[in-house]
Amino acid sequence: MPVLDTPRLTLRPLTLGDVGALRALLIDPDVRRWMCDGLVLPEATVRGMIQESLAGFRRCGAGLYALHRKEDGAFVGYAGLKPARIRGLELAAAVWPRYWRQGVAREAGEAVIRHAFDGLELPRVLACTDAPNFRSLGAIVRLGFRPLVNTPGAFGVIRWFVRDRPR
Template identity: 35%
Template sequence: MIVFETERLLVRYLRADDFESFYALCSDPEVMRYMGDGEPLTAEQTRDWIDISKNNYQMRGYGCFAIVSRQDQQMIGFGGLARPARNPYLEIIYAFKKSCWGQGLASEFVKGLLKACFELWHLPRVEATIDPRNQASVKVVEKAGLRFVRSGPDEDGEIILWYAMDQPASLLLEGESL
């Protein structure tokens, strides 16, 4: 199921047949260096993530999605929303194949995701946590309008940057806008 579209991207639910493409991303140390604990995922962890995502779609309507190129219908990344431990707000996550870096695709994805967060799922707030060394992601979230909230240790004691965006007041006044 397509969740949303942008000029160059289709964002859809992950499927079992995405395993090979998803695992290629999740097992790449460079792609995963700023995700979670920074370690690549095993095949079993990747399969579990697809299953967890499917459950999240049924329970919530959102989760981690496949990011597909409109041009050739190939999966070029993943992204969506995660609920980190001890955080009441959902967090933006995303990663792209190295061949797609530097093309503005992350910015395009995050802007589309924020629109879905506030207009489709009516979330009150969305956050992003970023390793300070990941300046590309800092630029992406700032360009999308998230504001810097603070820096400090995460649950593992690693220093991270917190960014956030609250639902725009205009949407709160309008109610349903889709």
């Protein structure tokens, strides 16, 4: 399973040892406002997410990564590729609010996208967010995605975006 590096982060595949840290992130009120349809996920659900991710790495080389700061090893969030509700793989990410507005999500997203195109040779990567989630919308646009389609979601409209592999 690949480990990805950026100037400030090490991205390593999530393992079952990360269940507690990932669940804590996903149930944080500021994070869950838009993640997981706003639900407080039980530990078993988070464990299942990680097991699905590990299976994805084994099957096709794509899954979810724990993001750790190189500076101090702190867990700052996760990012990676997961099966999309529409056909393809989507970029998924969440970062602790204390790291918002520091470019961490963008740095991790760029590493995942680079791996998707250069390592996995995917033709495209998808991304989505609930229409009112302006932070995610901004991050998706800054990562070079373009609008694709809208679908119904828990908070109204889910906006889907695509980024094609460079030629």
